[in-house]
Amino acid sequence: MFDTAEIAHEVDKATYRQEEAKLREALLAAQFELLRHGGFPVLVLIGGVEGAGKGEVVNQLNEWLDPRHVQTSGFDRPSEDEAERPYMYRFWARLPPKGRIGIFLGAWHSHPIMERALGELSKAGVDQRVAEVQRFEKMLADEGVLLVKFWFHLTRKQQKKRLESLAAKKSTRWRVGDEEWKLFKKYDALREASEHFVRSTSTGDAPWFVVNGVDARSRALTVGQTLLAALRARLDEKPVKADRRRVRPNPLVAPLDGRNVIKALTLDQKLAERDYEQQLEKWQGRLNLLSRDPRFNRLSVVAVFEGNDAAGKGGAIRRVTGAIDARFIRPIPIAAPTEEERAQPYLWRFWRHLPRHGRMAIFDRSWYGRVLVERVEGFCDEAAWLRAYQEINDFEGDLHGSNTVLVKFWLAISKEEQMRRFKEREATPFKRFKITDEDWRNREKWDAYEHAVCDMIDRTSTPVAPWTLVEANNKFYTRIKVLKTLVRAVEAGLERA
Amino acid sequence: MFDTAEIAHEVDKATYRQEEAKLREALLAAQFELLRHGGFPVLVLIGGVEGAGKGEVVNQLNEWLDPRHVQTSGFDRPSEDEAERPYMYRFWARLPPKGRIGIFLGAWHSHPIMERALGELSKAGVDQRVAEVQRFEKMLADEGVLLVKFWFHLTRKQQKKRLESLAAKKSTRWRVGDEEWKLFKKYDALREASEHFVRSTSTGDAPWFVVNGVDARSRALTVGQTLLAALRARLDEKPVKADRRRVRPNPLVAPLDGRNVIKALTLDQKLAERDYEQQLEKWQGRLNLLSRDPRFNRLSVVAVFEGNDAAGKGGAIRRVTGAIDARFIRPIPIAAPTEEERAQPYLWRFWRHLPRHGRMAIFDRSWYGRVLVERVEGFCDEAAWLRAYQEINDFEGDLHGSNTVLVKFWLAISKEEQMRRFKEREATPFKRFKITDEDWRNREKWDAYEHAVCDMIDRTSTPVAPWTLVEANNKFYTRIKVLKTLVRAVEAGLERA
Numbered sequence: 001m002f003d004t005a006e007i008a009h010e011v012d013k014a015t016y017r018q019e020e021a022k023l024r025e026a027l028l029a030a031q032f033e034l035l036r037h038g039g040f041p042v043l044v045l046i047g048g049v050e051g052a053g054k055g056e057v058v059n060q061l062n063e064w065l066d067p068r069h070v071q072t073s074g075f076d077r078p079s080e081d082e083a084e085r086p087y088m089y090r091f092w093a094r095l096p097p098k099g100r101i102g103i104f105l106g107a108w109h110s111h112p113i114m115e116r117a118l119g120e121l122s123k124a125g126v127d128q129r130v131a132e133v134q135r136f137e138k139m140l141a142d143e144g145v146l147l148v149k150f151w152f153h154l155t156r157k158q159q160k161k162r163l164e165s166l167a168a169k170k171s172t173r174w175r176v177g178d179e180e181w182k183l184f185k186k187y188d189a190l191r192e193a194s195e196h197f198v199r200s201t202s203t204g205d206a207p208w209f210v211v212n213g214v215d216a217r218s219r220a221l222t223v224g225q226t227l228l229a230a231l232r233a234r235l236d237e238k239p240v241k242a243d244r245r246r247v248r249p250n251p252l253v254a255p256l257d258g259r260n261v262i263k264a265l266t267l268d269q270k271l272a273e274r275d276y277e278q279q280l281e282k283w284q285g286r287l288n289l290l291s292r293d294p295r296f297n298r299l300s301v302v303a304v305f306e307g308n309d310a311a312g313k314g315g316a317i318r319r320v321t322g323a324i325d326a327r328f329i330r331p332i333p334i335a336a337p338t339e340e341e342r343a344q345p346y347l348w349r350f351w352r353h354l355p356r357h358g359r360m361a362i363f364d365r366s367w368y369g370r371v372l373v374e375r376v377e378g379f380c381d382e383a384a385w386l387r388a389y390q391e392i393n394d395f396e397g398d399l400h401g402s403n404t405v406l407v408k409f410w411l412a413i414s415k416e417e418q419m420r421r422f423k424e425r426e427a428t429p430f431k432r433f434k435i436t437d438e439d440w441r442n443r444e445k446w447d448a449y450e451h452a453v454c455d456m457i458d459r460t461s462t463p464v465a466p467w468t469l470v471e472a473n474n475k476f477y478t479r480i481k482v483l484k485t486l487v488r489a490v491e492a493g494l495e496r497a
Numbered sequence: 498m499f500d501t502a503e504i505a506h507e508v509d510k511a512t513y514r515q516e517e518a519k520l521r522e523a524l525l526a527a528q529f530e531l532l533r534h535g536g537f538p539v540l541v542l543i544g545g546v547e548g549a550g551k552g553e554v555v556n557q558l559n560e561w562l563d564p565r566h567v568q569t570s571g572f573d574r575p576s577e578d579e580a581e582r583p584y585m586y587r588f589w590a591r592l593p594p595k596g597r598i599g600i601f602l603g604a605w606h607s608h609p610i611m612e613r614a615l616g617e618l619s620k621a622g623v624d625q626r627v628a629e630v631q632r633f634e635k636m637l638a639d640e641g642v643l644l645v646k647f648w649f650h651l652t653r654k655q656q657k658k659r660l661e662s663l664a665a666k667k668s669t670r671w672r673v674g675d676e677e678w679k680l681f682k683k684y685d686a687l688r689e690a691s692e693h694f695v696r697s698t699s700t701g702d703a704p705w706f707v708v709n710g711v712d713a714r715s716r717a718l719t720v721g722q723t724l725l726a727a728l729r730a731r732l733d734e735k736p737v738k739a740d741r742r743r744v745r746p747n748p749l750v751a752p753l754d755g756r757n758v759i760k761a762l763t764l765d766q767k768l769a770e771r772d773y774e775q776q777l778e779k780w781q782g783r784l785n786l787l788s789r790d791p792r793f794n795r796l797s798v799v800a801v802f803e804g805n806d807a808a809g810k811g812g813a814i815r816r817v818t819g820a821i822d823a824r825f826i827r828p829i830p831i832a833a834p835t836e837e838e839r840a841q842p843y844l845w846r847f848w849r850h851l852p853r854h855g856r857m858a859i860f861d862r863s864w865y866g867r868v869l870v871e872r873v874e875g876f877c878d879e880a881a882w883l884r885a886y887q888e889i890n891d892f893e894g895d896l897h898g899s900n901t902v903l904v905k906f907w908l909a910i911s912k913e914e915q916m917r918r919f920k921e922r923e924a925t926p927f928k929r930f931k932i933t934d935e936d937w938r939n940r941e942k943w944d945a946y947e948h949a950v951c952d953m954i955d956r957t958s959t960p961v962a963p964w965t966l967v968e969a970n971n972k973f974y975t976r977i978k979v980l981k982t983l984v985r986a987v988e989a990g991l992e993r994a
Binding site for chain 1: 560572781853
């Protein structure tokens with residue numbers, strides 16, 4: 001893969017001037033079309049060896065384009081806050097919104113390549129990272145992000161020459177420090193690690209373009225023209241009807257006999273108010289103690305509450321938040337996405353709320369909206385919610401990987417109990433706000449929702465992030481089961497922490 | 498101030514039930530009206546002594562209101578990232594948007610009170626903090642935030658009794674640890690410090706309500722009813738025409754002889770291209786070295802670029818960003834605010850971009866928009882931009898206080914030079930995007946803008962944040978002056994760091 005890119009192409013000054021003028025105008029036109037179009041974000045990744053002109057090309061792009069609509073990000077070592085979140089947190093935080101161009105100078109590929117070259121990552125570890133990156137980039141592509149990836153390559157000889165010439169000039173001397181020479185000594189290991197990584201993550205959705213870094217004019221034109229071609233291809237695409245966009249996915253069919261995990265629940269569970277008060281005291285106290293355990297500062301807790309309308313999510317959540325100091329817990333009600341959130345991939349608005357270590361986040365509804373309400377109401381196309389199962393599993397895998405205890409509750413009530421609660425809500429002045437026309441409309445789709453819930457549980461209950469089904473006809477029982485489950489999950493998390 | 502609140506009011510169960518039912522319904526109705534109204538945010542501050550029921554009241558409010566539209570925040574010690582920004586950063590980050598209710602359990606008043614009680618803050622230091630808080634809360638009020646502040650008080654005897662009774666019950670024992678008893682020993686010092694602080698920050702815009710914390714029913718009703726009254730008063734306000742809202746401020750008048758700081762500049766400065774290349778190399782190299790200085794990790798740098806249209810802000814900025822590793826510098830182009838930003842006080846969208854230590858943020862246009870374009874075009878009312886000068890000075894004072902080097906550039910070109918550049922832009926294909934109808938319209942208001950610029954410089958050039966006026970008819974000279982000024986400011990910052 002790198003062999004072809006070892007040829008040091010050359011472009012003479014006159015040709016460059018001519019080509020640059022055309023390119024610049026066309027790039028700007030494409031950028032402004034993108035801005036008006038506003039349909040997708042563009043993310044340019046720049047990776048490669050030291051001295052190959054990565055920084056120069058980024059500056060060049062910022063000169064050719066209108067830099068006010070370009071976000072350039074370089075990634076340093078993660079800060080403390082970032083280090084307490086999953087690896088991908090920093091990159092999510094800097095994704096460009098629709099209509100804009102983001103340039104990442106080094107990104108998610110840099111760490112694994114470096115670790116492999118320094119011998120800190122096994123071959124199996126590399127495979128794992130490659131698979132993660134492939135899935136992440138596929139998700140970006142599926143979400144409409146135009147990903148254009150450039151790898152800057154130099155042969156050992158070319159790199160040595162470049163570094164020496166940088167070191168010789170007063171104005172660029174600072175760019176070649178001990179660090180750079182140390183890395184140069186690892187040339188072979190780095191080359192091997194990067195070639196493997198670059199080849200393995202060159203997918204149909206997001207291939208790498210490997211560019212020789214010797215000639216400044218040649219590399220700049222190559223990058224500019226490749227970016228322009230990618231932009232033009234996407235901008236000139238004829239809009240395709242959503243349901244024609246892909247091979248039609250296999251539909252999910254509900255079992256013929258109507259039996260499912262929800263129907264198998266005994267929704268009426270007993271717990272008297274008196275016993276409830278005692279149990280509440282006990283489990284709230286235990287939860288509080290856990291939040292004060294010194295080991296708690298080494299993990300994050302994320303609890304997800306989903307359930308039928310009127311199943312008692314709010315009441316259960318308040319029993320959890322009431323047990324813990326407000327400094328350490330944050331309820332996050334999920335409503336319609338804001339303008340900033342709509343301009344980003346679906347999971348972006350959940351990533352931004354991930355808690356740091358020593359903190360709990362309580363999601364009142366969550367990323368599961370995509371496979372529940374959005375699926376049933378047709379707010380997104382079938383392909384989007386079908387792929388969401390895997391995207392969610394990947395996301396939750398990332399959470400688990402960064403010491404996050406994830407607890408997911410589905411609160412289930414019977415159709416009869418829901419009717420009783422709806423009517424009670426309508427009759428009680430201070431409960432009336434809890435019932436809207438939408439609740440009545442959702443109720444008419446009871447079976448479709450149940451089908452969606454069963455698929456969701458089937459496809460996203462994983463060993464690291466299992467669903468807890470809560471029989472919720474009895475509010476007292478519900479709240480205690482929620483608290484108890486949460487306490488046990490946190491206890492298990494502390495054991496591991 | 499606290500004496501009245503030492504009376505332990507009592508409310509019997511029957512009265513409570515009756516009052517609570519009414520209150521709950523009215524609060525909910527007000528909350529939903531607020532949500533539909535969407536015109537202002539509500540911020541409830543809860544402060545006071547340990548054991549006075551602060552947490553219980555917050556839980557109670559969350560039960561009475563629809564908690565999905567309430568944001569409760571407790572403030573722990575700042576994280577590493579937060580500690581590298583000004584003190585107010587954490588509070589800005591958690592401000593509720595318009596239409597929502599935010600509850601802060603402890604806020605900007607907690608630290609100074611504690612520090613004073615523990616003898617870590619002098620009397621003069623307290624005065625300074627009080628003044629800061631007063632200005633901050635006035636700014637919130639001016640921006641339309643409804644601020645409702647509750648202080649929970651107990652006499653020494655009442656507090657002792659409360660702590661003992663909490664410690665006696667298994668379910669609440671965890672709430673009274675060594676920390677709480679240690680603070681109790683400081684009762685007198687804490688009382689004195691808080692009474693002074695509470696009294697001094699009880700302003701007409703945002704008075705404190707001091708509540709006795711002995712009786713659970715009484716304190717809950719008091720808080721609920723006070724909040725309701727505040728909500729109702731604001732919701733029922735008749736809309737007042739903007740220009741009637743306040744006493745009309747004194748207009749700013751331009752000097753009769755037309756002389757001003759801008760006209761006093763010699764805009765045509767000489768620098769040949771050859772000298773420029775040399776100087777550029779020199780100053781970019783120096784800037785880069787500074788960014789690699791170990792002391793650089795103890796300060797942040799914020800550079801603000803303002804100037805006439807076509808004065809060359811973009812080109813100057815690229816010479817700065819081109820000198821520094823993309824990991825450490827971030828250009829922030831300021832465009833129209835997003836939906837999330839419009840729902841917050843004016844300065845919110847700048848606070849969110851403040852860099853941590855070891856980082857530079859380059860604002861391409863900035864918070865000065867309020868006293869420039871918004872003033873001249875009438876996008877905000879006169880009172881808003883008139884008070885903005887002080888708000889901005891406070892903000893920049895906060896930046897200075899947290900080790901931020903702030904450099905502000907005004908790039909000035911002559912009217913003739915602007916015309917030349919406008920025409921050149923129209924004639925050059927890749928520059929055409931830089932010129933819009935708006936630029937031509939702005940040009941017609943040249944004098945009004947110049948007047949606004951002079952007022953801005955007059956009122957916001959402070960010893961900690963002086964303006965640098967850059968004679969910008971010659972691009973080479975402009976870029977070198979910008980780089981040189983920035984280098985010297987960072988050098989001075991490193992000396993202090």
